[in-house]
Amino acid sequence: MFTALVALGAGVGVLAIGLAASGYDPVLALGALGRGAFGSWYAFSSATLVRAVPLILLGLGVAVAFRTGAFNIGAEGQFYAGAIAATWVGVHVTAWPSGLAVGAVWVAATIAGLLWIALPVLLKVRFGVLEVISTLLLNFVAEAMVSYAVTGPLQESARVYPQSDPVADAARLPLLPGSRLHVGILLAVFLAVVLWLLFTRTRWGFRLKAVGLGPEAARVSGGIPVKRVMAGALLWSGAFAGLSGGVEITGVTYTLFQNLSPGYGFTAIAVALLARLHPIGIVLTGILFGALEAGAQGMQREAGVPAVTVQVAEATIILAVLLAEVLARRAAARTISAEDPA
């Protein structure tokens, strides 16, 4: 927690220096960033939290896989797979009762995310192909699939823009009063709590951790089927990412288009790592990164600073956290070697 705060301070500090060096007024710019993220209930709910929802859901998915030491870098692609499936189902459920329609869309999105990671899982289990590479590459394929879908089978009836028709009203999530925040935030928090309970209280959670920290010991002494646990965690990971795509369609955009995600799937990796893969922590870091993204827009509007500069702050935060971890490990190693000099 302390590390995270120091990292956040470092990130904002570096951003301020960068702004000043580029000739902007850092006080004005950072003030705009703060107002954009937290300036009003509307800003907090409709800008920050709306962006936090996909980051939390994707972060949870990433964390499940990372816990076992399997690196799902393809959350972005699975998010898009989920969004495509969600749109396809969403435009066809016009006559359904609302709850059922949303449920059907979410299930379709979840299955799509799961299927999108199934190939990398199969390749890993059968042929030892690194999931880092296969999941990463499938991101590009997924983006191409979206382009194809919105100019082909899923393009709007008017056939003008490369986007889909909006999903049926029945498949849209209710919004919280006075905001654009949808009830998906409740789903994100609920799933975080569920995952936290599963991680800490169940055999499954224990096995994920054992496989991640000591695969050899897990296999030899724990009798744990290491490959199967990893494969299962990756499938869960894909399912979460797919669901996240479905939530985005039903709660925010209602339509599918290219660049639906501003890199949520990649930011989610930082969200998960910053929270040290802790589900409740991911809710907080998800909101933090949501705030940075939302604040960036405010900064651009009010101070004329390009929104991408916030990525400097994000990157600094990640680097600071990684550095702190390495330093902590070194300190621990020193203590241990001092205890056992021979």
Add this chain to the structure above:
Amino acid sequence: MTGDQLKPVLELSGISKAFGPVHALRGADFTLAAGEVHALLGENGAGKSTLLRIAYGMLAPDSGVIRVRDRERILGSPRAARALGIGMVHQHFTSIGALTVSENIALSMGRTGRPADRPAGSDVSVKLMTGLLGTTRVELLSVALRQRLEIVKALATGAGILLLDEPSAVLAPSEVAELLALIREFVDAGGAAALVTHKLREVFVAADRVTVLRHGVVTYSGAVGGQTEETLARAMIGQMVERRANGSTRAPPTSSESAPVVTHFGGVPLRAGELVGIAAVEGNGQRELLRGIALGEGARGSVALVPEDRTTEGLIPELSITENMVLGLDRDPRWARGHRIDWARARSRTTELIDTFGIRADGPDAAVETLSGGNQQKVVLARALECRPTILIAENPTRGLDIRASAFVHEQLRAAANTGVLVLIYSPDLDEVLALAHRVLVVHAGRVLEAPHGTDRRVVGEMMLGVNRDR
């Protein structure tokens, strides 16, 4: 040969070194003369390796003086030590597996080259090269050959002073004898060798002089002649310990004939309550046979394993003692409730085990990586016995442990056998196998033969090498 009259080539005097609050060495003296093997004996943590690392420039002493060939020196780095003709063989292999033998040797020479005076050693290194092909990738070499390469590397710069840090830890008995003979040849050619060990037998076989360390203080230093295992053991641990009976196997338990056969080891039936020692030279198939049983192949009842590599296969260092205890027992009805694990119950059971096994730890939530090797092994043993196995397999269970921790492990294995568990123990230390086991099975080239009761270590040693199998 007594080194005392000879002129020392390496002299460490009044060496002290502290790591934080731990005093690894307190005013230790050590001298090494040309033509002698000087053993450094002590328990784990006594400071032997620290002293050696200081002599090799890997560590700077807090106080004390180092003289090399009568000149006072400050060894700032291993490179400086090598330039003065000091070579070291480390406890763990330092070769790069993907490179060839020649490349590794070249790498170890660095830019130092040979010192001008070229002390003795080069003849021996030529002899050592036997069996080493320069173009072979190191990862393809056997353990014994990799060890030999380590020595060649240490001598490659023409070192006249050789420091060896427990070089026999990875070798089979026959290979140890060969290693010690090579060291003797090296010193006979005018070299000087310091040999760190915690095996008393090696001191008597190999060394001219011995320096014993206990808690960083020299408790004995002088000629090996006139000393006995008892006097040196006392100097090592400060009290008389029961030395294990040398030579022959112990009598089997009286009930053993009637006990049920619970598994077979290479076709030999094994019964409940027996303590069976496996003797074999590395690479003869003994590990594969043991792992087969560990996986439950042809075994009746449950099998528990104490793996040799305790921090990668036995334990997960970053997890707590409780979590490591639950590893492999995560379906145990005492804390498993369906898919749930009741950690409070697991923790309280772990607290009990910490007490019964005398594990020195900061409670059940302490990470295993904060424990000493002996205490880590107690955790592995406690867990292995906790599942009430029919068969307990212990692979080199005292590796890296000091005398006291080893004695505890032996005690636990005997106690387990007394309660009807079939205990299979494999150790590269033949004395350990002979001292513990009711029956000794020898594995040679994948075939299992039983040594007759009362066999002495020489006969077993020959069986391990396949010498008198057909006689």
